[in-house]
Amino acid sequence: MPIVEAHILQGYSPTEKSRLSSALTDAIRFVVPAPDEAITVMLHEYPSEAYARGGQHRQPAPALPDxxxxxxxxxxxxxxxxxxxxxxxxxxxxxxxxxxxxxxxxxxxxxxxxxxxxxxxxxxxxxxxxxxxxxxxxxxxxxxxxxxxxxxxxxxxxxxxxxxxxxxxxxxxxxxxxxxxxxxxx
The missing domain is CATH 3.10.450.50 (Nuclear Transport Factor 2; Chain: A,)
Known part of the structure; x- marks a missing residue:
């Protein structure tokens, strides 16, 4: 039973997070012969002030349109x-x-x-x-x-x-x- 954990910055809508979870499930199914219900996707959200790259706090990138x-x-x-x-x-x-x-x-x-x-x-x-x-x-x-x-x-x-x-x-x-x-x- 595959378990995928993804870390994202806060700011994505429920619809965008649902799209991301579905896309990650699909990516797993390309390789692992598990049914969808056996694949667990967990999204961990962090506030932007809890993240820095190059010493700079970052905002989440806008989600791409469907x-x-x-x-x-x-x-x-x-x-x-x-x-x-x-x-x-x-x-x-x-x-x-x-x-x-x-x-x-x-x-x-x-x-x-x-x-x-x-x-x-x-x-x-x-x-x-x-x-x-x-x-x-x-x-x-x-x-x-x-x-x-x-x-x-x-x-x-x-x-x-x-x-x-x-x-x-x-x-x-x-x-x-x-x-x-x-x-x-x-």
Whole structure:
């Protein structure tokens, strides 16, 4: 039964501490074959005046935003066609790659590219998976697409996976995979 103890400065909200406990539990599960209920995480909090580094008292760093929530908010803005909000969630050097496309760096490129493909498309989500890899947060959004082809014929149940990279609270990359071309070819 693994027991993990972490020492943190006071100042994090209950939600942030819960996120930290879940992330530590997940990290243990990557290596140790224990069920979640067998993993104990204890957070020990200390007031900032009880901690010094380099002779200086320090304040806790602000918690990073939940990367899965960033992706949810971005996708909701895109579906609502609130492009200004969605664009504001993108970081410097942002790239998105869809099947059979070159990387796009601006949402207007995506809108122009998709105009001749369908009248509209929306997503039903089966889940969001978040992890940390190579210095960025990685979020996978998965589910199915539904909408209407250009001739007005409805479609649904088309599988998709979107992979996002988040750095500094901003989306810096989006890769999209889906079965739209295969379904359309039928």
């Amino acid at each position: 990367p899965a929530q960033i992706v949810r908010d971005y996708l909701a803005a895109m579906e609502a066609r609130d492009l200004d909000t969605a664009q504001g969630m993108l970081g410097d050097g942002f790239q998105m790659v869809f099947p059979a496309t070159q990387p796009m760096t601006d949402l207007s490129e995506l809108i122009a590219w998709s105009k001749g493909r369908y009248r509209f498309v929306k997503k039903t989500y089966d889940g969001f998976d978040a992890m940390h890899s190579g210095g960025v947060a990685v979020v996978y959004a998965r589910g199915t697409l539904y909408g209407e082809w250009m001739d007005g014929t409805p479609f649904e149940g088309i599988r998709f996976i979107d992979r996002f990279e988040i750095s500094g609270g901003k989306i810096v990359r989006q890769d999209v995979w889906n079965d739209m071309a295969e379904v359309r070819a039928k």
